[in-house]
Amino acid sequence: MQKVVTLKEVTRITATAPMDVSVHGGRAKCLQRLVRLDMPVPTTVALSFSAVHKLAAGDLPDIRSILSHFDEAALLSVRPSSADPDWGGPGAVLNLGMNDTRHAALCDTLGEGAATRLYLKFIQDYAVEVARLDPDAFPMPAVPDRAALNAVLEIYETEMEDAFPQELEVQLTEVLRSMARAWEGTSARLLRSARGAPADAGLGLVVQEMALGVGPGECGTGVVQFVDGDTGKRQVTGRYRRQHQVGADRSDDEGALFLARDKRGPSLQDCAPDAFAALLDYGDLSRRKLRAEMEIKFVLTDGRLSILDAVRVPRSSRGAVRIAVDLARDGIISHEEAVMRVEPQALSELLHRQVSPKANRDVLVRGIAASPGAASGRLVLSAAEAQASAARGEPCILVRRETTPEDIRGMHAAEAVVTLRGGVTSHAAVIGRGLGLPCVVGASDLLIDTRARRITTPDGRTIAEGEVITVDGGAGEVLAGKPAMLEARLDDAFRTLLDWADDFRDIGIRANADTPADAKTARNFAAQGIGLCRTEHMFFETDRVDLMREMIFSQTPEGRAAVLERLLPLQRADFTELFQIMQGQPVCIRLFDPPLHEFLPSDRAGMRDLAEVLDLPLSDVTAQVETLQEYNPMLGMRGVRLGITVPEIYDMQARAIFEATLKASKKGEPVVPEIMIPLVSAMREVELVQARIDAVAAAVRNETGRDFTYRLGVMVETPRACLRAEDIARHADFLSFGTNDLTQMAYGLSRDDAGRFMSTYVQQKVYAEDPFHTLDIEGVGELLSIGAARGRRSRPGVTLSICGEHGGSRAAIAFCRAQGFDYVSCSPFRVPVARLSAAQLALEETRPNLRKLAFR
Amino acid sequence: MQKVVTLKEVTRITATAPMDVSVHGGRAKCLQRLVRLDMPVPTTVALSFSAVHKLAAGDLPDIRSILSHFDEAALLSVRPSSADPDWGGPGAVLNLGMNDTRHAALCDTLGEGAATRLYLKFIQDYAVEVARLDPDAFPMPAVPDRAALNAVLEIYETEMEDAFPQELEVQLTEVLRSMARAWEGTSARLLRSARGAPADAGLGLVVQEMALGVGPGECGTGVVQFVDGDTGKRQVTGRYRRQHQVGADRSDDEGALFLARDKRGPSLQDCAPDAFAALLDYGDLSRRKLRAEMEIKFVLTDGRLSILDAVRVPRSSRGAVRIAVDLARDGIISHEEAVMRVEPQALSELLHRQVSPKANRDVLVRGIAASPGAASGRLVLSAAEAQASAARGEPCILVRRETTPEDIRGMHAAEAVVTLRGGVTSHAAVIGRGLGLPCVVGASDLLIDTRARRITTPDGRTIAEGEVITVDGGAGEVLAGKPAMLEARLDDAFRTLLDWADDFRDIGIRANADTPADAKTARNFAAQGIGLCRTEHMFFETDRVDLMREMIFSQTPEGRAAVLERLLPLQRADFTELFQIMQGQPVCIRLFDPPLHEFLPSDRAGMRDLAEVLDLPLSDVTAQVETLQEYNPMLGMRGVRLGITVPEIYDMQARAIFEATLKASKKGEPVVPEIMIPLVSAMREVELVQARIDAVAAAVRNETGRDFTYRLGVMVETPRACLRAEDIARHADFLSFGTNDLTQMAYGLSRDDAGRFMSTYVQQKVYAEDPFHTLDIEGVGELLSIGAARGRRSRPGVTLSICGEHGGSRAAIAFCRAQGFDYVSCSPFRVPVARLSAAQLALEETRPNLRKLAFR
Numbered sequence A, B: 001m002q003k004v005v006t007l008k009e010v011t012r013i014t015a016t017a018p019m020d021v022s023v024h025g026g027r028a029k030c031l032q033r034l035v036r037l038d039m040p041v042p043t044t045v046a047l048s049f050s051a052v053h054k055l056a057a058g059d060l061p062d063i064r065s066i067l068s069h070f071d072e073a074a075l076l077s078v079r080p081s082s083a084d085p086d087w088g089g090p091g092a093v094l095n096l097g098m099n100d101t102r103h104a105a106l107c108d109t110l111g112e113g114a115a116t117r118l119y120l121k122f123i124q125d126y127a128v129e130v131a132r133l134d135p136d137a138f139p140m141p142a143v144p145d146r147a148a149l150n151a152v153l154e155i156y157e158t159e160m161e162d163a164f165p166q167e168l169e170v171q172l173t174e175v176l177r178s179m180a181r182a183w184e185g186t187s188a189r190l191l192r193s194a195r196g197a198p199a200d201a202g203l204g205l206v207v208q209e210m211a212l213g214v215g216p217g218e219c220g221t222g223v224v225q226f227v228d229g230d231t232g233k234r235q236v237t238g239r240y241r242r243q244h245q246v247g248a249d250r251s252d253d254e255g256a257l258f259l260a261r262d263k264r265g266p267s268l269q270d271c272a273p274d275a276f277a278a279l280l281d282y283g284d285l286s287r288r289k290l291r292a293e294m295e296i297k298f299v300l301t302d303g304r305l306s307i308l309d310a311v312r313v314p315r316s317s318r319g320a321v322r323i324a325v326d327l328a329r330d331g332i333i334s335h336e337e338a339v340m341r342v343e344p345q346a347l348s349e350l351l352h353r354q355v356s357p358k359a360n361r362d363v364l365v366r367g368i369a370a371s372p373g374a375a376s377g378r379l380v381l382s383a384a385e386a387q388a389s390a391a392r393g394e395p396c397i398l399v400r401r402e403t404t405p406e407d408i409r410g411m412h413a414a415e416a417v418v419t420l421r422g423g424v425t426s427h428a429a430v431i432g433r434g435l436g437l438p439c440v441v442g443a444s445d446l447l448i449d450t451r452a453r454r455i456t457t458p459d460g461r462t463i464a465e466g467e468v469i470t471v472d473g474g475a476g477e478v479l480a481g482k483p484a485m486l487e488a489r490l491d492d493a494f495r496t497l498l499d500w501a502d503d504f505r506d507i508g509i510r511a512n513a514d515t516p517a518d519a520k521t522a523r524n525f526a527a528q529g530i531g532l533c534r535t536e537h538m539f540f541e542t543d544r545v546d547l548m549r550e551m552i553f554s555q556t557p558e559g560r561a562a563v564l565e566r567l568l569p570l571q572r573a574d575f576t577e578l579f580q581i582m583q584g585q586p587v588c589i590r591l592f593d594p595p596l597h598e599f600l601p602s603d604r605a606g607m608r609d610l611a612e613v614l615d616l617p618l619s620d621v622t623a624q625v626e627t628l629q630e631y632n633p634m635l636g637m638r639g640v641r642l643g644i645t646v647p648e649i650y651d652m653q654a655r656a657i658f659e660a661t662l663k664a665s666k667k668g669e670p671v672v673p674e675i676m677i678p679l680v681s682a683m684r685e686v687e688l689v690q691a692r693i694d695a696v697a698a699a700v701r702n703e704t705g706r707d708f709t710y711r712l713g714v715m716v717e718t719p720r721a722c723l724r725a726e727d728i729a730r731h732a733d734f735l736s737f738g739t740n741d742l743t744q745m746a747y748g749l750s751r752d753d754a755g756r757f758m759s760t761y762v763q764q765k766v767y768a769e770d771p772f773h774t775l776d777i778e779g780v781g782e783l784l785s786i787g788a789a790r791g792r793r794s795r796p797g798v799t800l801s802i803c804g805e806h807g808g809s810r811a812a813i814a815f816c817r818a819q820g821f822d823y824v825s826c827s828p829f830r831v832p833v834a835r836l837s838a839a840q841l842a843l844e845e846t847r848p849n850l851r852k853l854a855f856r
Helices: A026-036 A049-056 A063-067 A100-110 A112-130 A146-160 A168-184 A186-194 A273-289 A317-329 A335-340 A344-350 A383-391 A405-413 A427-435 A492-504 A516-524 A542-552 A557-581 A604-614 A618-628 A640-645 A648-665 A683-704 A719-723 A725-729 A739-747 A751-763 A777-794 A810-818 A828-846 B026-036 B049-056 B063-067 B100-110 B112-130 B146-160 B168-184 B186-194 B273-290 B317-329 B335-340 B344-350 B383-391 B405-413 B427-435 B492-504 B516-524 B542-552 B557-581 B604-614 B618-628 B640-645 B648-665 B683-704 B719-723 B725-729 B739-747 B755-763 B777-794 B810-818 B828-846
Strands: A010-012 A044-047 A076-082 A093-096 A203-209 A220-227 A234-242 A294-301 A304-312 A363-366 A368-371 A374-380 A396-400 A416-419 A439-441 A447-449 A454-456 A462-464 A468-472 A477-480 A508-512 A530-534 A587-590 A673-677 A711-716 A734-737 A799-802 A823-826 B010-012 B044-047 B076-082 B093-096 B203-209 B220-227 B234-242 B294-301 B304-312 B363-366 B368-371 B374-380 B396-400 B416-419 B439-441 B447-449 B454-456 B462-464 B468-472 B477-480 B508-512 B530-534 B587-590 B673-677 B711-716 B734-737 B799-802 B823-826
Touching: A026 A044, A026 A076, A026 A203, A026 A304, A044 A049, A049 A168, A049 A203, A063 A168, A076 A168, A093 A112, A093 A168, A100 A112, A112 A146, A112 A168, A168 A186, A168 A203, A220 A273, A273 A294, A273 A304, A317 A335, A317 A344, A317 A492, A335 A492, A335 A828, A344 A828, A368 A427, A374 A383, A374 A416, A383 A396, A383 A405, A396 A405, A396 A468, A405 A427, A416 A427, A416 A468, A427 A439, A427 A516, A427 A828, A439 A468, A492 A828, A508 A516, A508 A828, A516 A557, A516 A828, A530 A823, A542 A557, A542 A604, A557 A587, A557 A648, A604 A618, A640 A648, A640 A683, A640 B755, A648 A673, A648 A683, A673 A683, A673 A734, A683 A711, A683 A725, A711 A719, A711 A725, A719 A725, A719 A739, A719 A777, A719 B739, A719 B777, A725 A734, A725 A777, A734 A777, A739 A751, A739 A777, A739 B719, A739 B739, A751 B640, A777 A799, A777 A810, A777 B719, A799 A810, A810 A823, A810 A828, A823 A828, B026 B044, B026 B076, B026 B203, B026 B273, B026 B304, B044 B049, B049 B168, B049 B203, B063 B168, B076 B168, B093 B112, B093 B168, B100 B112, B112 B146, B112 B168, B168 B186, B168 B203, B220 B273, B273 B294, B273 B304, B317 B335, B317 B344, B317 B492, B335 B492, B335 B828, B344 B828, B368 B427, B374 B383, B374 B416, B383 B396, B383 B405, B396 B405, B396 B468, B405 B427, B416 B427, B416 B468, B427 B439, B427 B516, B427 B828, B439 B468, B492 B828, B508 B516, B508 B828, B516 B557, B516 B828, B530 B823, B542 B557, B542 B604, B557 B587, B557 B648, B604 B618, B640 B648, B640 B683, B648 B673, B648 B683, B673 B683, B673 B734, B683 B711, B683 B725, B711 B719, B711 B725, B719 B725, B719 B739, B719 B777, B725 B734, B725 B777, B734 B777, B739 B777, B777 B799, B777 B810, B799 B810, B810 B823, B810 B828, B823 B828
Parallel strands: A374 A396, A396 A416, A416 A439, A508 A530, A508 A823, A530 A587, A587 A673, A673 A711, A711 A734, A734 A799, A799 A823, B374 B396, B396 B416, B416 B439, B508 B530, B508 B823, B530 B587, B587 B673, B673 B711, B711 B734, B734 B799, B799 B823
Antiparallel strands: A010 A044, A044 A203, A076 A093, A076 A203, A220 A234, A220 A294, A294 A304, A363 A477, A368 A439, A374 A468, A447 A454, A454 A462, A468 A477, B010 B044, B044 B203, B076 B093, B076 B203, B220 B234, B220 B294, B294 B304, B363 B477, B368 B439, B374 B468, B447 B454, B454 B462, B468 B477
16 A cells, blocks of 8 residues: 655665655665664665556566666675565575676685585576576586586576676666566465465565675674563574575574574674674664564675664564563553554463474374364263263273263363364354363264274274373364473463553453353453353263253243252352452352253163153153254253243342342342343243242341342343343343354354354355354344443443453454443453454554554 | 213213223223114213223212113113223123012013023122122022022021112122123233233223013013124024023024024024014115124014114124225225224135044144144154055154154155144244144153054043044144044135235235245235245255265265265256246255264164265264264354355355356346355355356356346354345345344344243243244343344445244234234234234234224
8 A cells, every 4th residue: 555655766775865665665665774883784776666566567667767776796685675565475586797707707706616506596596586487497506617517508598598697787687577477467465365474465675785794804694582582581692604695594404503602513703703793783773663572684895894684683572472561661652552562362372282383294184173272182972982081091082973061061171173164153162162171063074983982083993992182272282192282371461461461451351251260260360350251161070961851841931940949059159259269359140041851861861761760651751852852942942041941040040149248248248140031032931930030039138137239230141132232121121142043043044053054155255254253233233322322321321341352352342342342341351362462452442552552 | 091081970871972992991981882873773872991990999979960860660781882892801791670569560461481581690690799698509499489489598598697789879889890890800810911901901891771681571681793703704693582681692503593594493583573674774774884794693572673782793704804905995994994894814815724623532632733724634743654554645743852953754645743842933833834734743741662663642542543533733743543624715805805905014024935836825815925945855855865975975075065066966956947937036045064973873773874875984974974073063164164165065055046046048048146144243244155156157157158136145043144234235135034043143042942931931031922922122122223224334235124933923023013024924824914914914913993983
C-alpha cells in the first residue's frame, strides 16, 4: 500500500534523505537508521516500490545515475526490501561488477583463490536469479582456479548462446529487471498472499557497495546477537567466518568463530578485539536508539568493520516476553509498548510443554489441533484402561473414536487425548482445553481396532496398546515414541507483562472452570472470577452417577427428591470448595444442562449391570433407555427444559449453592453466587425457575436465620433468546451469551458433526473461517448485538458477557469491547492470552500510533 | 365490553326501543328483531349489563317499574342474555308469580294437574337457582296433586326456615339478584373465560310474560328448523310437545309430535294447521330479514301462537357451507358474507372421512391429532407387513414407535398411521398429512411388543397384529373395532364457496406436493402451483435406494457420477410427470436434502444384505455406516452442505429438471421450473451451487439446441440465512422460508424430541402454543421479517413465501399478508382451508364491518 508522498524513486541513503518503509521497504529504512547512528554502512542506493514496479513493466531507471553514487572500483550487491521480510522476495545477488578484467586485477590484490570465488559467486547468482538456469549446473568448484572459472563461463555461454555480460551497467540493469519481474510473478504473488501480504504489496531494492570479507588482513563476515533469542536473557552470541562473503548461519558452526571469548574455540574477541568492542557499542546503541534487541550483520575487510544490515533478533515466545519486559524496565520503551510487542498467541506456548524444535518428529497421523501442549505416554483405547494405567503410575494417551461424558474420568487419568471424530469444539476438545490436556481431534485417517487393541496409521503402521506415543496438541499431530520436550515455565517476565497489560485492559476476563483444579488455575492466571461453572461433571463421578440413575428411574417427584437429597451434601461440598478458592470473586454457576440419557449406559452389558443395581427387570431398564433416546440431543430435553419438567434437580442445586454460600462466607468476605439458567428460549422459562429458586432461598434463610444475596441470570444460547432479550432481561441480572450453541443454532450446524465437511467448507471459502473457532461476527455477532441492545432496553445496567469457547479469542474480545460487554470468560489456560489481547485492543484504540513505534 | 351509549338500563322491548347486543345481550336483541318482524312475542322487558352488574353489587332496579309493563294476571319468566350464548350463564326461571292463591285460581281454569305442575316447576327453579338447594330434594312428583305440592312446600320451608315467597315483587327481586350474582361468581367466570369471554363480559336479563303451553285447547311447546342442519338442505324439521312448558329436545322424540305431516306419526301440521302455516311464514320471513336460517321456539296456548326465541340453526360443517351458499345464491347475503360465515377449519372435516358422531367410541389410547380423517384396518407393526397386507387387499393400520424414511412405502400401503413418539411435525405427521392419511402421533401410553406381535393399551388390553382397529386422526384417538363412518364428499356448495373466496383473496396459495398423487390433489383443490416438492422420497423406492447406496460407497466423484447417471432417467421421469400435471403453474423443486445415512440400513441384517449386494466385506459396510452416523442429524451433513461436498447429486438433479422441462414443454405452455437450495447459511453456498447449476443448464441447452428458463432460489431455514438475506438474495430469485427448521433452530428445539415435554410446556404456558403447530410470531416471525426486509434490500422484487407446515394456518397467512409475501404453501389437503382463511383475512381488512353483519 503505497503512500502518496513525493519521495524520489532512486535515493542514496543518508541520515536526512526522505525514506519510508511503505515506499522503500524495511531494509532501506533500517539501513538509514543505522546510518543515522553513525554505523559504518557501505554506500547504498535505494529504489522505491514505484521504481521497481515500473522496472518490471519495462521502464528502466537511470542506471548511470545510480552508478554515479559508487566508487568505480567498487563491487556491488542488490538485495530486496519489501515492507515485511516475511512476505519473501527474490534472493540477493552479490559482486556485481566482476568481469574478466576485474578478476585479473583482483587476482593480484586478493590472490587467485579469493578473486575467483568472488567471480564464481556472482556468475552463480546471475545464472540462477537472472538467466534462470539450473543451479545444479553451477556448483562452486572444489578448487576455485582459473580453469574452473573458464569451465563455468563456458557452461554459461553454451546455455545462453551468449557470453557472460562484462559491463557493470548491463549487469545491474539485468539484475534489477529480473528481481522486479520475479516479484510480479504468479508464484511469488500466491506465496506472499498466503503469508498475509496485500495484493498490491510493493518491492523496493537496495544497491550497496560490497564489503568483500575476503582478502589480506582480518577479513570475514559475521552476525551478532546481544540476547539469547530462546530465553531473552542478555548474552552476546553469534558466529564469524573468516574469508567468507556470506555470514555464518547461527546453527552452522563449521569453520566459524564465536563472537565473545569462549572456552570451546577461537573468537572474534580474540582476533579482532577492536571490532568486537565496536560491535558491543553498536549493540548497546541500537538497543537504546532503535529500542529493540537487534541482530547485526557485519563484514571485516582488512580489519575494517562494515555494518551490512540489522534486524530484530529472532526470538522464541519466551524470549519475546523477556526482551520486551527488560526494554521497558530499562526505560527504553514504555509499558504500553512492551505490552504491544508480544503476540498474545505466543503466551499460549509458554503455558504448555512443547516438543523440542530440535527433536526428530515421526508423525503417525495429523488431525485438528484442539488443545495445546505436548505429552507422551502409553497408548490406551478405553477410559477404563486409562484409569488403570494411571493407577499403575504409567502415563498414558487416550485414543478414542470420540469421547462422551462417560470418558471424563479416563480423560482425567490420561496425559493427552486423541479422537478420530469431532472438531475444535467437540466434547474431547472442550474438556481437553478445560483440563489443560493436549488434544488432537478429527484424526480421521487413523483406524482403531478395539478387538486387536491397536491402531493403524494412514501409512499402514500398527501401534499396539501399551506402546509409547506422543501428542502435540499445538501442531495437531500424533508422533511415534517420546521425542525431547521443552517444559512449560511461567517466569517473572511473563507475570510482569500481564500485570502491565491489566493496567490498560478495559474489559473483564473470567475463566470457565468446573473443578477446584480449574478454579486454582484460573486464580493463578488472575482471572477475575468464574464466568461459567458447568455442574454436570459433578454428577458423572462413580458414586454420583449411580444416584443420578436411581433418580432417573424414580417415578414420582417425591422419589426423585429423595435421591437428590443424598446428592445435596456432595454438591454442597463442590460449591463450598469452589467458593473458597475464588473468595472475593464472582462465581457463575450454570444449572444442570445435559440430557438425562447421558447418564444411562448405552451398551447391553451396562444396562444389565444397571438392572442389577436398581433391582429392576432388564426390560424396564432398556425401555427407559429407549424412552430417553433422542434424535437430536443438542436440540432436545436438556437445560431449562429439564429444569421445568423435573424441577427437583434445580431445587437441589439452588439449595446446595445457597448452603455453600453461607458456609464459605464464614471464613472471609461474603460470597455472592451467580446462578445461570441454560438453554432459555422464552421469558416464562426464566420466570418459573426464578420463582422456585427464590423459594429455595427463602427456605434456606428461614432455616439458618442467616441472610445472603445471589444473582440470577440467563445463558443466552438460542436465537430466540436473543430476539426476546428485552422480556428475558426483566427477570435476569445478567445475560451471558453461549456462543457455542448460538453458533450451532444460527447455522443449523452441530459442532460434533461439522468436522466431516468443515475443512472443505473453509478451503472453498464457503465460510471464511470455522465459526466454532472464530466468532462469526456477521451472523452470530448480530444475534449478540440484538440480544445486548434489547436486554439493556428493559434493564439498562444488565451485566453482559460471553462464555463460549470463543471467549478468549482476539476477535471475540474486540467484538465484546465494541459492544460494551462487561467481561468475557474462557478456558483457564487462555486467560493470559485473553488478558494480553484485551490490553492490546484497548491500547490500539486509545493510543493508535503505538504500534508504529515498534521497530519492525 | 360495554359500549358508552345512553341506553336505558330497563327497557321494554319494542320495534323502536334502543337495543344493542353489547349492552343488552344477544337474546334481547334477537327478541327485538322478532318483534320488528311482527312475530307474536310475549311482552318482554330487558335489563342491561349495567343494570345487572349493579344488581349483583346490591343496587336494585325499580321492580315496580318492571312489573308495570305486564298484565297483573301474567306469569313471568326470567332468562339470561349475554353477548355470546356460548359463554354460559344462569338457568332460566319459569312461572314467577305462582303462589298459593294463583294456584287455586289456575286449578279452576287449567285443571289441578296443569296448575300444580306450573307451581311445582317454579318452586323447583326457585329452590335450585335462588335458594341454592339440592335439586334432588325437589323432584317432580309422579302425581302432581295438592298433597304433593304441600310436601314440596314443606321441604322448602324446612330447608330455608322460611315459607316459600308468595309476593311476585319479592320473587322477581330474588330471582334477578340471584342470577346477577351467579354471573359474577368465580366458577362462572372461569368457565366463560375458558370459552373465550373477556374478563368484563356482561350479563343482561330478560323478563318475559309466560306463554303457558298448558291448559285447555291446543297447548304445547315446540321448536322448528327450516333446514337440515347436517346437510344444509331446506327441509322442515323439529318437534312439538303437547301440554308442556319446556320444548322438546331434538333428539328426544318421546311423546313428541313432528312438525310437518309425516308417515311416522302425528304432526303439528295435522293438529294446528294454521299455527304450522304461520311458522312457515315466520321461517321464510326470518330467512329473508334476519339473513340466516333460524331455529324458532314457540308455544301454543289454546291454539294461539307465541314466539319465545330464535337462534341460528345448529349446523354441521357441511350444513354451514350449503346454508351460506344458498343464502347468497338467493340474493339474501352477498358473496363476501357467505365467505365470512364459514369457519375455515370446518372445511378440513369435509375433506376427510369421519367417525360417525352417532357411533360408539371404544377408545384404546389417545395421542396427538396429527393428520385428520378416520380409517379402519388390521393392526400391523411393520412397514413390510403393511405392504404385505395391502398386497392381499386387506386394509391395515400401521403402528410404529416412530416412522423413518424407510417406512414410507409401508405408510403408502396403510390406511392410517399411529406412532408412540413425535409431535405434530414429526416424520409420521408430516408424511401423513402429505398423503392425506389419518395419523395419530405421540401415543406414548401404548406399548408395542414386537416379539409377541401385539400392542397393549394403557388399561391393559392387548390387541394382536391382524385385529381390526380404527384411527380418528382428527380427534387423536385410536378406537377398537370398526365404528360407522361418514364419508368425505366435496359437493358443489364447497366448490362454489371457494371460488367466491378466491375472488377476494390477495395472497397466493400453493401446495407442498412430492408425488404425482399429491400434485393431482393440489390441482384438484385449485392450488396455484407447487411451493415445495421434496425430492428425497424419489430416492427411497426399492430400485433407487440400491443405487443411492451404491453411490454412497463410491470412492470417487467419477464413480458417484456414474451411479447417478443411472438415476437420471428415473428422476427425469418423476419431474416430467409433475410438470405435466401442473402444466401452466410453477413447480418449486427443493434439491436433495436428507443426510446420506438415512439411505443406509441401521440393523445388522440390513448391513449384511448390503455387503452382499455391493460385494464388499461386512466390515467395510459397518465402517461406512459408522462414519456417516451423526449426533444431531438435523444439524448435520445435509442440504446444501451435501450439495457442495458431493456436488454430483445436484448436478444430476438439475439435469433431470431441465430435461424434464423441455420434455413437458413440448405438450403445452412452457414450464418454468423453480429450483430451491435447502439449509443455506451463507451466501457463498448459493453462489457455488448456482455456478454448477448454470453450467448444467448451459450444457443441456447446448446438447438439445433448445432454450428454457428457470428460477433459482433459496429455502431460508437457518437463523443465519435470515440475517444474511441481503447477501443471499443477490443470488436468489426467490426466498421461501422453511418455518419448521427455522422454528427448530430459533428455539434450539428438535421437533422430533419436543413431544416429550411440549404438552407440559403448553400447559404451564411456558410457550403460549406449540410453536411447531402455531407460527411463533414473536421469535420465528421476527426472523422472517428480518429476512424479508433484507432480501428486498438487495432485490426489491424478490418472491417471498413460506413453505413449512405452518403455511396453511390462519395466523401464518395473516402474518404473510402483513409482510407482503407472495404466497404460502401447505399440504394439499390444507389448500381449501388456506384459500378460505386468506379470503377472510382480506375481507376483514377491506370490509371491517362485514363480520358484524352476520347474525349471531
